[in-house]
Amino acid sequence: MSGRRTLRLGLAAYGTGWDLDAWRLPEATSSGLRDPSVILDTARTAERGKLDYVFAGSALGSEPDRLNRIFRWDNFVYAGHAAAITKNLGFVMSVNSSFEHPYSVARQLATLDNFNGGRTALNVVFGIDRDGDPVGNYGKNPVPTEETKYARAREFTTVVNRLLYESWDDDFLLDDRAGGTLVRPGSWHQVDFHGEHFDVRGPLNVPPPVQRHIPVVQVGLSEESLRYGADFAQVRFSPYFGISRGKEEYRRLKERVAANGRDPEKFKIIPGITFYLAGTVREARAKFNEINSLQLEQELPAVFSRALGIDLSRVRDSERVLDVVDIEKIADDALGPLTGDRARDVKNGGELLGRILATQIGEDATLRDLYHYVQRSRHEQQPAVVGDARAIADWLEENFEEEVLDGVQLFPPYHRGPADLFVDLVVPELRRRGIFRTEYEASTLQGLLDTDDV
Numbered sequence: 468m469s470g471r472r473t474l475r476l477g478l479a480a481y482g483t484g485w486d487l488d489a490w491r492l493p494e495a496t497s498s499g500l501r502d503p504s505v506i507l508d509t510a511r512t513a514e515r516g517k518l519d520y521v522f523a524g525s526a527l528g529s530e531p532d533r534l535n536r537i538f539r540w541d542n543f544v545y546a547g548h549a550a551a552i553t554k555n556l557g558f559v560m561s562v563n564s565s566f567e568h569p570y571s572v573a574r575q576l577a578t579l580d581n582f583n584g585g586r587t588a589l590n591v592v593f594g595i596d597r598d599g600d601p602v603g604n605y606g607k608n609p610v611p612t613e614e615t616k617y618a619r620a621r622e623f624t625t626v627v628n629r630l631l632y633e634s635w636d637d638d639f640l641l642d643d644r645a646g647g648t649l650v651r652p653g654s655w656h657q658v659d660f661h662g663e664h665f666d667v668r669g670p671l672n673v674p675p676p677v678q679r680h681i682p683v684v685q686v687g688l689s690e691e692s693l694r695y696g697a698d699f700a701q702v703r704f705s706p707y708f709g710i711s712r713g714k715e716e717y718r719r720l721k722e723r724v725a726a727n728g729r730d731p732e733k734f735k736i737i738p739g740i741t742f743y744l745a746g747t748v749r750e751a752r753a754k755f756n757e758i759n760s761l762q763l764e765q766e767l768p769a770v771f772s773r774a775l776g777i778d779l780s781r782v783r784d785s786e787r788v789l790d791v792v793d794i795e796k797i798a799d800d801a802l803g804p805l806t807g808d809r810a811r812d813v814k815n816g817g818e819l820l821g822r823i824l825a826t827q828i829g830e831d832a833t834l835r836d837l838y839h840y841v842q843r844s845r846h847e848q849q850p851a852v853v854g855d856a857r858a859i860a861d862w863l864e865e866n867f868e869e870e871v872l873d874g875v876q877l878f879p880p881y882h883r884g885p886a887d888l889f890v891d892l893v894v895p896e897l898r899r900r901g902i903f904r905t906e907y908e909a910s911t912l913q914g915l916l917d918t919d920d921v
């Protein structure tokens with residue numbers, strides 16, 4: 468396949484899958500909440516399909532009422548364990564630069580990359596006001612504001628990179644037993660970083676990573692996030708914008724990377740999709756409809772209390788939004804992160820809700836109508852692709868050939884079953900079309916993703 472552009476495929480490793488409701492299917496298991504073997508199997512499945520990596524987001528809040536999201540395994544512990552049962556698969560480690568410290572993270576990354584032989588990537592997320600209120604868990608640590616979170620993310624990434632790549636020369640090990648000198652004099656360096664957010668002396672007390680440059684992945688919706696990506700990242704986990712706007716966003720981002728003097732082909736744009744796959748299109752649609760019909764009445768008040776930043780726990784979903792929600796009281800950044808409207812520069816939550824009611828779902832809309840709007844918008848950012856293997860391969864091929872994306876992050880709606888079905892049915896179809904690898908062509912994740920060293 469040399470010379471031809473090929474897809475990158477990542478698989479999300481969430482214990483009970485991505486769909487909030489699909490765990491209620493009779494064939495689904497919720498045991499992954501408690502039983503790590505479910506996501507260890509996800510890693511095995513990903514490697515069986517010769518996928519690029521497995522990944523899970525960063526979640527530092529507490530959400531005991533969040534159905535299948537109540538528990539989130541620690542990513543590094545998971546990856547350390549899963550590396551031992553795989554040989555080529557990569558591991559994308561999501562880390563929140565607003566809460567975590569770069570010295571600890573550099574230690575974790577360097578340790579993991581040595582243990583797994585160069586199969587690590589770092590996904591930097593920045594979210595402060597996230598589900599489950601992480602500030603409530605990390606309150607005494609200095610937490611940045613919306614205005615300062617990107618400055619902190621920039622410092623964070625700079626410090627991580629300097630610790631990883633500047634602490635030790637490659638030939639640090641002298642091992643002079645007769646002379647009693649283990650480490651070559653002058654082969655280590657303090658990084659002596661002093662910034663607004665971090666003071667780090669160094670050097671790192673873990674050997675340098677196996678990879679020349681651990682790929683940095685980034686997310687976000689704002690202009691700031693795009694600037695950060697062009698300066699620091701090799702991969703963007705992007706929202707999905709549809710074909711025509713997606714092509715435009717893809718081209719603009721690649722141009723931005725090129726303007727930084729970098730090779731745009733080495734920068735990969737990878738949105739997420741949830742896939743609903745079955746042997747026939749009809750079966751897949753039936754399953755998708757069955758899952759949608761499972762949406763929980765009792766979940767709505769919790770969803771909206773979180774989304775709007777006001778307590779709606781005693782409100783019924785059939786009530787009119789404007790009867791139960793005081794628009795003035797809505798949190799400033801409410802709804803936007805859920806619907807993606809932040810991307811269109813709507814900053815005020817009350818104004819955004821007013822606009823959604825006026826232009827999308829009507830002034831008489833109920834909470835349930837608003838819920839469906841939010842769900843639809845989430846599907847727009849991370850589409851639900853429903854069909855048989857051919858239909859899903861068609862969707863992937865079209866978006867890939869149109870240069871909307873360089874790969875996708877696959878979110879199985881539930882376990883067990885869908886991830887294996889993807890590997891058994893869709894991967895061979897992609898190979899037949901010549902757009903996915905038949906063998907692992909590199910031993911490091913940087914090699915598989917084909918990313919640069921910025």
Ligand SMILES: Cc1cc2nc3c(=O)[nH]c(=O)nc-3n(C[C@H](O)[C@H](O)[C@H](O)COP(=O)(O)O)c2cc1C
Nearest residue numbers: 524525592593594597686687688689692704705706
């Ligand atoms: C596709 C995507 C995935 C994200 N994943 C996470 C995540 O796993 N954990 C997290 O704390 N924030 C996550 N975020 C939130 C971003 O880190 C960021 O805080 C948010 O988009 C707001 O930043 P912005 O103002 O640049 O858009 C994600 C955002 C996007 C668009």
